[in-house]
Amino acid sequence: MTAQETPTTLEEPPGTKPPRPWEDVPLSQWQDWRWQLAHRLNTVADFAQVIRLTDDEIAGLSAPGLFRVDVTPYWASLMDADDPNCPIRRQIMPTAAELRPFDAEMVDSLGEDAHSPVPGLVHRYPDRVLMLVTTQCASYCRFCTRSRIVGNPEAQFSRADYDRQIDYLAHTPQVRDVLLSGGDALMIPPKILDDLLGRLRALPHIEIIRIGTRVPNFLPQRITDDLIAVLRKYHPLWMNIHFNHPKEITPEVSVALAKLADAGIPLGAQTVLMAGINDCPTILTELMHKLVRHRVRPYYLYQCDMVHGAGHFRTSVATGIALMEALRGHTSGYAIPIYVIDAPQGGGKVPILPNYLISQAHDRVVVRNFEGFISTYVQPSDYKPHDPAACPACRARLYDGQEGVAGLLAGPQLTIEPEHWRISHQRSTAPLVFPPGALPDGWPAAAEARIPAEVTG
Numbered sequence: 453m454t455a456q457e458t459p460t461t462l463e464e465p466p467g468t469k470p471p472r473p474w475e476d477v478p479l480s481q482w483q484d485w486r487w488q489l490a491h492r493l494n495t496v497a498d499f500a501q502v503i504r505l506t507d508d509e510i511a512g513l514s515a516p517g518l519f520r521v522d523v524t525p526y527w528a529s530l531m532d533a534d535d536p537n538c539p540i541r542r543q544i545m546p547t548a549a550e551l552r553p554f555d556a557e558m559v560d561s562l563g564e565d566a567h568s569p570v571p572g573l574v575h576r577y578p579d580r581v582l583m584l585v586t587t588q589c590a591s592y593c594r595f596c597t598r599s600r601i602v603g604n605p606e607a608q609f610s611r612a613d614y615d616r617q618i619d620y621l622a623h624t625p626q627v628r629d630v631l632l633s634g635g636d637a638l639m640i641p642p643k644i645l646d647d648l649l650g651r652l653r654a655l656p657h658i659e660i661i662r663i664g665t666r667v668p669n670f671l672p673q674r675i676t677d678d679l680i681a682v683l684r685k686y687h688p689l690w691m692n693i694h695f696n697h698p699k700e701i702t703p704e705v706s707v708a709l710a711k712l713a714d715a716g717i718p719l720g721a722q723t724v725l726m727a728g729i730n731d732c733p734t735i736l737t738e739l740m741h742k743l744v745r746h747r748v749r750p751y752y753l754y755q756c757d758m759v760h761g762a763g764h765f766r767t768s769v770a771t772g773i774a775l776m777e778a779l780r781g782h783t784s785g786y787a788i789p790i791y792v793i794d795a796p797q798g799g800g801k802v803p804i805l806p807n808y809l810i811s812q813a814h815d816r817v818v819v820r821n822f823e824g825f826i827s828t829y830v831q832p833s834d835y836k837p838h839d840p841a842a843c844p845a846c847r848a849r850l851y852d853g854q855e856g857v858a859g860l861l862a863g864p865q866l867t868i869e870p871e872h873w874r875i876s877h878q879r880s881t882a883p884l885v886f887p888p889g890a891l892p893d894g895w896p897a898a899a900e901a902r903i904p905a906e907v908t909g
């Protein structure tokens with residue numbers, strides 16, 4: 453065997469026989485991703501062969517209009533047959549709780565549809581785009597943030613959609629980073645994936661391509677040598693894999709991760725913080741340690757989105773902050789993800805962390821560490837701040853129109869104003885004139901929205 457064929461894996465090698473109740477399936481079939489996809493579980497009868505279903509799960513599985521249920525036999529084999537709170541089981545098994553709406557829920561909680569210049573492309577940030585290339589996944593997570601589009605076998609992206617996405621990118625030179633997601637980008641047929649990656653790589657301004665996927669976790673069998681050969685043609689290619697619980701990192705997943713890492717693909721992990729699954733400092737730390745051992749760098753820990761079906765998985769934000777407190781300092785920096793709220797309405801990812809800066813004066817800042825030790829950093833008095841106007845690199849940079857708070861710090865701009873802020877602050881008796889559509893439906897007409905004359909005298 454060459455080094456390339458022997459992935460440097462850490463776990464025991466996978467078993468020599470498929471697990472119960474698939475023990476009669478030939479191992480070669482069990483290890484074939486096409487067999488896994490063709491034999492996914494989705495009905496009460498399917499699941500009843502593997503686990504002892506609860507009434508709650510049966511009610512969930514039988515509900516009409518449910519977000520798609522489909523689970524690879526491999527993932528189903530990891531479920532605890534007797535424990536309905538099994539973290540593997542809860543992530544894919546619908547229950548009655550999923551059907552209950554909650555107060556703040558939204559269909560498109562991230563406002564992605566509003567940021568789409570062409571179908572499937574979300575251009576939210578200045579220099580990078582999210583490209584939704586498929587609606588299909590290897591299995592379906594009950595808390596999926598894109599359940600509005602994911603799972604529908606009829607709503608597939610076509611060659612013409614890809615053409616329009618590539619065309620937009622070809623004409624948008626500020627994009628240097630393309631993130632392929634979906635659904636699951638590794639679910640598109642191998643030839644189409646190869647073609648798509650090739651077309652992206654042909655655009656000179658696309659510096660990095662990223663793949664967002666849960667396939668190495670739901671369907672590690674898919675990480676074949678053929679797939680690796682395709683992926684490694686398109687470096688620099690990065691991959692973010694969705695992992696929520698240490699039980700997900702099995703011998704099979706270990707092999708798949710080793711192959712990907714050995715192919716030179718930098719691996720990241722995305723984790724969704726969920727009640728009863730990973731809202732525990734011990735379990736979350738174990739997950740992070742296991743990821744790092746497998747050369748996967750934890751990237752984001754997401755606050756669970758306000759999306760229909762996910763209400764019972766949501767935690768408080770305070771829970772996330774306490775978990776970050778339990779990681780930083782206590783373990784390797786490599787094992788610490790960035791905790792983010794993906795802000796509703798297209799606000800994007802906002803990092804949240806405990807306060808470490810306790811106070812400051814003109815010449816010093818007071819900080820505390822993870823142990824509560826408080827100390828002082830004395831700032832230099834002779835530091836000459838960077839001057840962008842005198843910096844050739846800054847002057848050569850293209851203005852991207854999205855300077856944000858960093859722009860306020862750099863000056864000369866002093867404010868960022870909510871829309872129509874100035875109009876609503878005109879202090880005179882003249883009628884306020886808002887542009888059409890600026891006021892919410894049902895509000896009085898603009899002129900009548902004025903403070904009545906008797907109040908102002």
Ligand SMILES: *Cc1c(COP(=O)(O)O)cnc(C)c1O
Binds near residue numbers: 577581631
């Ligand atoms: C998450 C996301 C990205 C990538 O953001 P990074 O912080 O660079 O990982 C890009 N576009 C959209 C719409 C996203 O949601």
Ligand code: SF4
Binds near residue numbers: 593596597636666
């Ligand atoms: S793998 Fe990702 S896109 Fe697919 S169902 Fe799960 S969360 Fe949604």
